Amino acid sequence: MIRFTSRRSLPVSERVPVLMYHRIACRPPGTTVPMHYVAPKRFENHVKVMGRLGFESTTLIRAFQEIDKPGKRVVFTFDDGYGNFLAAARILESSGMVGTVFVVTGQVGGVNEWDMGQGDVREPLLTQEEILALVARGHEIGSHTVSHARLTEVSEEEARRELEDSRRALAHLLGNPPASFCYPYGAHDSKVRGLVAEVGYSVACGTEKGWNDRWTDRTRWRRVNVRGDTTTPVLFWKLWNKSRSRATEA
Numbered sequence: 001m002i003r004f005t006s007r008r009s010l011p012v013s014e015r016v017p018v019l020m021y022h023r024i025a026c027r028p029p030g031t032t033v034p035m036h037y038v039a040p041k042r043f044e045n046h047v048k049v050m051g052r053l054g055f056e057s058t059t060l061i062r063a064f065q066e067i068d069k070p071g072k073r074v075v076f077t078f079d080d081g082y083g084n085f086l087a088a089a090r091i092l093e094s095s096g097m098v099g100t101v102f103v104v105t106g107q108v109g110g111v112n113e114w115d116m117g118q119g120d121v122r123e124p125l126l127t128q129e130e131i132l133a134l135v136a137r138g139h140e141i142g143s144h145t146v147s148h149a150r151l152t153e154v155s156e157e158e159a160r161r162e163l164e165d166s167r168r169a170l171a172h173l174l175g176n177p178p179a180s181f182c183y184p185y186g187a188h189d190s191k192v193r194g195l196v197a198e199v200g201y202s203v204a205c206g207t208e209k210g211w212n213d214r215w216t217d218r219t220r221w222r223r224v225n226v227r228g229d230t231t232t233p234v235l236f237w238k239l240w241n242k243s244r245s246r247a248t249e250a
Helices: 040-052 060-065 085-094 128-136 156-174 190-199 232-243
Strands: 018-021 073-080 100-103 140-143 180-182 203-209 221-225
Touching: 018 203, 040 085, 040 232, 060 073, 060 140, 060 180, 060 203, 073 085, 085 128, 100 128, 100 180, 128 140, 128 156, 140 156, 156 190, 221 232
Parallel strands: 018 073, 018 221, 073 100, 100 140, 140 180, 180 203, 203 221
Antiparallel strands: none
């Protein structure tokens, strides 16, 4: 059993961990991605322990903009825009925290067709009204493309269209274009990252592991993956372990 006895076990500096979640719900039968489900009670424990460790939550864009600001900050991110983020939002808000949700703009108010095409269960996605309400309560909405496309496997023209059209759709809905982006499947290369910057996103993340600092490439911010079996001690260990490698890119 892993034991932690001191807040000082985690290094404190101008470095920001970004936690990666997908679905905050109990695992349904038949899912092909059981580890994408984090039970609400387990998520609540994660949120509470981050608070006890002295972390304040922030959005991805604010973390990027304030990377040199002293203090302990954490970003809770949620891929795909599942409707069960509403449960996560209530838990976060009860502790004075916020999240960043990456939505698939072509499926807002629909279901996870990209998952179902691979045999997964049906999950409702956030509606426009729910997204607007979340933004009004301080949460951030970022882009996850139009169709959840694997950008490294489509043409440059199609990748640009996925990036531009999703940004335009969110700008129309929210009144301002989104500043944050997340690569579906964590798939990116130098060409895709160049397009992300060219289209106008300020910061983007995938599935590369680690913390982030002022030297981190803004198109490849790192995250700490949180799975369905990530207990609170394991989360603590992941944070400590990933903090030891510099979040820099050549």
